[in-house]
Amino acid sequence: MKLASIAKSEIQALWNGWDRFWFDPLHPASLGLLRILAGGMLVYTHLVWGLRLSEFFGDSGWQDPLLVGVFQREGTAQSFWWLVPAGWMWPVHWACVAVLICFMMGLCTRVTSLLSLAIVISYAHRVPLATFGLDQINCLLTLYQAIGPSGACFSIDRLLKRRKQAALAIAAGATDWCRAEPARASARLATRLVQLHMCVLYLAAGLAKLKGEAWWDGNAIWLGAANFEYQSGDLTWLAWHPWIGNFLTHTTVIWETTFWIFVWRPKLRPFVLLAGVMMHAGIGLFLGMWTFGLVMIFTYLAYVPPEMVLRAQARLLAFRRATVLEYTDRFWSRWWTAWRCAMFLGTPPRLRHRVSHKSTAPVTAPGLPPSPAAWWQWVRRQWEGAWPFLPAEGLRTALPRRIVVMSSRVAIQINLEQRLRSRGLYCRTAADVPAVASTLASLAGQCVVFCVHHPEELADVGALRDICLAAGKLAPITVTAIDKSMFHKVSWPATIEHRLISPPFSCADLLVEIGQAWAQRMNGEAFPKTCLAEVIVGVETIATSTAANGPTVPKVASPPASAAKQSASTPLPARRKPLAKASHLQ
Amino acid sequence: MEFHPATNGHAVAPSAAVDFGKSEPARARFKRPWLKLLVSLWLIYHLAGLVIAPASVRPSSDLVRSCWLAVGPYLQFLYLNHGFHFFAPDPGPATIVRYVVDRPDGTQVQGQIPDKRTMRPRLLYHRHFMLTEFLGNSDSMDPALRQLHTRALARQICQSHGGQSVSLSKVVHQLPDMEWRKAGLSLEDPQLYVEEPLGQFALVDLQ
Numbered sequence: 001m002k003l004a005s006i007a008k009s010e011i012q013a014l015w016n017g018w019d020r021f022w023f024d025p026l027h028p029a030s031l032g033l034l035r036i037l038a039g040g041m042l043v044y045t046h047l048v049w050g051l052r053l054s055e056f057f058g059d060s061g062w063q064d065p066l067l068v069g070v071f072q073r074e075g076t077a078q079s080f081w082w083l084v085p086a087g088w089m090w091p092v093h094w095a096c097v098a099v100l101i102c103f104m105m106g107l108c109t110r111v112t113s114l115l116s117l118a119i120v121i122s123y124a125h126r127v128p129l130a131t132f133g134l135d136q137i138n139c140l141l142t143l144y145q146a147i148g149p150s151g152a153c154f155s156i157d158r159l160l161k162r163r164k165q166a167a168l169a170i171a172a173g174a175t176d177w178c179r180a181e182p183a184r185a186s187a188r189l190a191t192r193l194v195q196l197h198m199c200v201l202y203l204a205a206g207l208a209k210l211k212g213e214a215w216w217d218g219n220a221i222w223l224g225a226a227n228f229e230y231q232s233g234d235l236t237w238l239a240w241h242p243w244i245g246n247f248l249t250h251t252t253v254i255w256e257t258t259f260w261i262f263v264w265r266p267k268l269r270p271f272v273l274l275a276g277v278m279m280h281a282g283i284g285l286f287l288g289m290w291t292f293g294l295v296m297i298f299t300y301l302a303y304v305p306p307e308m309v310l311r312a313q314a315r316l317l318a319f320r321r322a323t324v325l326e327y328t329d330r331f332w333s334r335w336w337t338a339w340r341c342a343m344f345l346g347t348p349p350r351l352r353h354r355v356s357h358k359s360t361a362p363v364t365a366p367g368l369p370p371s372p373a374a375w376w377q378w379v380r381r382q383w384e385g386a387w388p389f390l391p392a393e394g395l396r397t398a399l400p401r402r403i404v405v406m407s408s409r410v411a412i413q414i415n416l417e418q419r420l421r422s423r424g425l426y427c428r429t430a431a432d433v434p435a436v437a438s439t440l441a442s443l444a445g446q447c448v449v450f451c452v453h454h455p456e457e458l459a460d461v462g463a464l465r466d467i468c469l470a471a472g473k474l475a476p477i478t479v480t481a482i483d484k485s486m487f488h489k490v491s492w493p494a495t496i497e498h499r500l501i502s503p504p505f506s507c508a509d510l511l512v513e514i515g516q517a518w519a520q521r522m523n524g525e526a527f528p529k530t531c532l533a534e535v536i537v538g539v540e541t542i543a544t545s546t547a548a549n550g551p552t553v554p555k556v557a558s559p560p561a562s563a564a565k566q567s568a569s570t571p572l573p574a575r576r577k578p579l580a581k582a583s584h585l586q
Numbered sequence: 587m588e589f590h591p592a593t594n595g596h597a598v599a600p601s602a603a604v605d606f607g608k609s610e611p612a613r614a615r616f617k618r619p620w621l622k623l624l625v626s627l628w629l630i631y632h633l634a635g636l637v638i639a640p641a642s643v644r645p646s647s648d649l650v651r652s653c654w655l656a657v658g659p660y661l662q663f664l665y666l667n668h669g670f671h672f673f674a675p676d677p678g679p680a681t682i683v684r685y686v687v688d689r690p691d692g693t694q695v696q697g698q699i700p701d702k703r704t705m706r707p708r709l710l711y712h713r714h715f716m717l718t719e720f721l722g723n724s725d726s727m728d729p730a731l732r733q734l735h736t737r738a739l740a741r742q743i744c745q746s747h748g749g750q751s752v753s754l755s756k757v758v759h760q761l762p763d764m765e766w767r768k769a770g771l772s773l774e775d776p777q778l779y780v781e782e783p784l785g786q787f788a789l790v791d792l793q
Contacts, residue, residue, distance in 0.1 A: 022629065023622060048709045055742060060793075062717055062742050067734040076659040121665045129720045129735070130713045133672060139665045189625070197636060204640030204670040212675030219763075220677055226761045228773040229680035229700065229715060232708070236773065239764035288708050 022192055025183035029306035029313075031145065031190060032106070032153030035113075037298045038141040039104025041291065042116060045138060046097050049123065053093055056127050057081055063127050071128055080118070081126040096123075106155020113146040134292045137299065140197055148190025152181050159342050166341035169351055170327055170334050177341060178348035187306075194302035199260035206256030215253050218246030224287060232288030252279065263303060273300045317346035324417075324429075326354040352414075354421070403514075404476075406430045406461075407451035416449070420510075433460045447514050452482040455489055462490075465498055477517045479510065635661050643669040680715075680759045681722025683739060684781070687749035695747045698757070699739070721756060740787035754784040 055061045065082070084092050096119045103112040120142045124135045151157040162178060169177030214220040222245045225235035238245045255275055262268045277297050284293030301309075325344075327337035341349060405416045405427060413429035420427040430436045436448060448468060450461045461480060468478050479499045482490065487502070499513045635657035642654040661667040687695040697704075700714040717739070724732040736754065744752045758780045762773065 018626065019622070022626070045709065048707060048713075051710055052713075055746070056713070060741060060745065062738055064734075064738050064741075067731070067738050070728070070731050070734055072662075076663040077665075078663065121663075124665045127713075130716045132712060132716050134709075134712075136665070136668045136670075143664060143666075193632075196633060200633075200636045200640070201670045205672050205674065208640070208643070208669070208671040208674035214676040215674070220673065222764060223677040223761050224673060226767070226773060227677065227680055228759060229682065231773070236767050239767035242764060289712065291709050291712075 022189055023185040024188050025185050026188035026191060027183045027306035027310070028149045028152040028181060028187040029154075029309040030301050030304050031148050031150045031187050031306075032155060032158075033309055034141070034194075034298060034301040035106060035109070035145050035150040036104060036154055037301070038138070038145065038295065039100065039116075041134075041295050041298065042100045042120065042138055042142065043097065043104055045134065045291065046093075046100055046119070046123065050093055050097070053089060056130060057089060057093075059086065063129050068126065068128060072125070077125040077128070079122040079125040081122055106151040106157050109149075109151020109155055109157050113142070113150060117142045117146045132289075132292070134289070134295055137292070137295045141194065141295070141299065144190045144193045144197070147193065148186050149184050150190070152184070152187070163338050163342035166338040166351070167334070170338060170353075173353060175350045175352065176348075177351055191302050194299055195263075198299050198302070199263065202256045202259040206253055206259075209253050209256065215249060218242075218249045221245040221248045221252070227287075230287045230289075233286040235286050251275075255279070269303060273303060276300060314346075323349045324352050324414075325349045326352045328354055352418070403427045403447045403449060404430060404436060405449045405451065406433070406436045406464075408432065408453060408457065409451070412451050412453075416451075416510075433464050436464060447477045447479065449510065450478065450480045450482075452480060452486065455486055458482075458486065458489055468498075477514055479513050479517075481505065481510075631657070631660075636666065639667050640669045640671070643671060677761070679722075679761050681718050682757045682759060683718045683721065683784075684755050684757050685740075685743050686753045687743060687747040688751045689747070689749050695749065697743075697747075699743075718756075722758065736784050737787065737792055740784075741789065741792035744787070744789040744792065749789065751786060751788045753786045756782045756784055758782070 049056060056063065059065060080092075099112055099115045099119060102108060103116040117139075120135075120139050124131050124139060158181070165179055166177045169175075209215040209220070212220065214223055222238055222242070224230065225238055225245070255272075259272060259276070263272045277300065280293035280296045282293075284290030325337050325340055327333045337351070341351070403420055405413055405420070407413050407416070407429070408431060410431070413431070417427045417429050448464075450464070452458060452461055465478050465480070468476050477499070479501055481501050481503055484502045487500075490500070499517050501509065501513055634653070638650060638653045638657050639661055641650045642658075658667060682698050682700065684698045685696070687697075689695065699718055700711050702711060705711040705714055721732070721735055721739070724735060740752050740754055743754075744750070760778045760780060762771070762775075762778060766775075767773075
């Protein structure tokens with residue numbers, strides 16, 4: 001009884017180990033990258049077949065059906081080429097190349113991977129006398145990629161899936177839409193098969209070499225180098241340095257026969273694979289078989305953890321910062337935003353619904369088409385704020401319309417940005433100082449809002465403020481939102497172009513600060529002092545005219561109609577108090 | 587309720603709120619135990635085949651050859667029946683085929699397969715090279731196979747050059763030792779080529 005329980009537990013442990021080794025879910029990133037590389041090699045290989053298609057695949061070519069039949073007699077080798085009439089050779093060949101391209105790009109990968117496997121096997125079985133190691137590796141890689149989810153990453157399938165996710169998120173009004181590809185048991189299975197197949201391959205190659213004399217006396221590398229028909233790079237200088245050839249010969253045998261042991265040791269794996277890369281690169285460079293060398297190197301991707309592939313992808317696309325994509329209620333806006341999400345490389349952007357209050361077509365008298373001037377005004381309104389180089393008209397359009405909000409808190413970024421945009425201002429957000437610094441060149445005459453949440457951020461903001469102010473006349477107006485409790489730590493005072501504001505403040509307060517700073521700057525140059533009040537009115541008018549369009553936009557008290565006609569003697573309103581408690585940012 | 591900018595403050599349906607933006611998606615496993623068992627059985631068979639294939643290359647034992655009967659058809663169907671004897675047991679000399687084609691107008695065309703100068707890209711050169719390498723290795727194979735291969739070579743060469751007959755010869759390019767190179771001799775020295783005539787073939791007999 002006890003023996004039975006021990007045996008049962010041992011069998012259970014064995015099965016668990018087997019289960020973990022073969023079926024523990026794995027992210028398919030490595031497999032996706034392998035599909036691109038191996039698929040590219042498949043496409044190239046079959047394009048080269050096309051250079052002499054009739055010579056190799058024709059009934060009266062290098063390998064006629066009788067010859068191949070005798071060679072493969074009593075076998076199970078099958079090829080669809082035996083069913084293709086001579087007149088259909090080219091269409092079938094190009095159809096096969098098209099399928100392989102689809103497989104490489106990851107389009108309908110589940111189907112095209114199986115079709116690619118059939119194609120690779122059929123080509124190899126039709127011309128067995130002209131195949132070599134490249135075709136063997138091509139075939140095994142295609143087989144295992146057909147087993148695993150090779151199209152789950154870096155593929156058109158994935159692109160379409162992302163588009164669908166974005167479309168669903170837009171329909172649901174969600175901001176985050178991208179779902180990471182799940183780890184899968186089939187990915188582990190396919191990866192393990194490639195790994196084990198390579199272990200068997202190298203062990204068989206190493207043991208077969210041990211049967212030869214040249215691999216023992218150290219001359220094998222020289223014999224390979226002296227083979228003129230293989231040679232693509234001159235290695236005959238090895239004759240004067242025989243010890244190099246001996247060393248490479250012995251190293252090759254030792255490496256091949258021990259690959260299956262050392263490649264499983266995580267600490268040794270990089271060195272084992274690096275040696276393999278060097279060996280196959282050497283075969284490609286000096287023996288002219290760069291296709292074979294490359295495809296062997298591609299198989300090493302099975303030993304690369306998918307986390308490493310994803311990390312490399314993130315580093316490569318680090319320049320694509322996370323951003324926000326807006327969409328309106330229009331069909332085309334939603335459709336295009338979903339595609340933009342799907343095609344966005346790097347950190348997936350967030351989605352945001354925008355009420356398109358500026359998109360109404362120009363209104364004219366009933367029955368009459370809009371005049372060209374009305375259309376031009378409408379076009380200008382579409383671009384206003386988003387395009388900083390249009391000539392300004394009047395005071396209101398001269399106001400800073402492009403505002404960069406820097407805050408380390410995402411909630412603040414989104415909240416402030418949404419409210420500023422609802423007022424028709426072009427707003428960008430940044431999470432850190434480098435992000436602002438990288439956009440400084442395009443901020444001339446515009447505005448930067450710094451939100452300081454911690455005393456540690458003061459030094460960075462102070463440095464960036466100095467950089468902004470050093471630009472002189474072109475310096476952007478800077479507004480620092482800083483809590484009063486931290487005021488005593490600020491070593492730089494408020495100036496005309498640098499304002500300090502303390503929370504809680506409303507968006508209208510912020511605009512007033514900007515307007516005042518702008519007006520004072522203009523006053524110092526050529527701006528008439530009489531227009532100072534109009535600046536404030538202009539700000540208010542913008543806020544008022546747009547506030548009613550969004551349900552969450554805080555209502556701002558409209559100024560009296562007579563305010564616009566105030567004279568220069570009208571006293572400048574002092575710093576306004578928060579207009580609505582609900583609109584407080586903090 | 588916490589403000590949600592994307593929805594303008596409106597509540598988001600719970601399903602929508604949890605469906606998007608998951609950082610840790612579910613890990614897909616085999617849901618059916620019997621499928622896992624079937625796959626495991628196939629794995630054992632498949633891996634056994636991968637090991638038996640190179641082991642069955644001669645010289646091999648009767649046991650391995652018997653096992654090969656069980657896995658050989660499966661491996662051959664999937665084009666996995668390989669010995670992986672790359673450059674083994676020893677890197678051997680290369681075999682090339684030289685030909686002289688007689689055209690109907692009395693002119694002759696000479697050439698060889700493979701030819702680095704005319705066969706590009708390199709992969710195409712290697713395809714042709716494998717054809718002649720097979721001829722070099724076919725001495726120990728079925729004579730009928732060797733004869734068929736030679737006739738196919740002759741027919742294709744005749745057709746591609748518009749000839750009516752062709753004479754073929756198998757040329758083995760011997761590998762020199764290091765002393766040869768140190769003596770200043772070239773790898774293309776004529777002494778390294780050993781030529782064996784394969785015969786004269788008329789196109790009408792090859793059709």
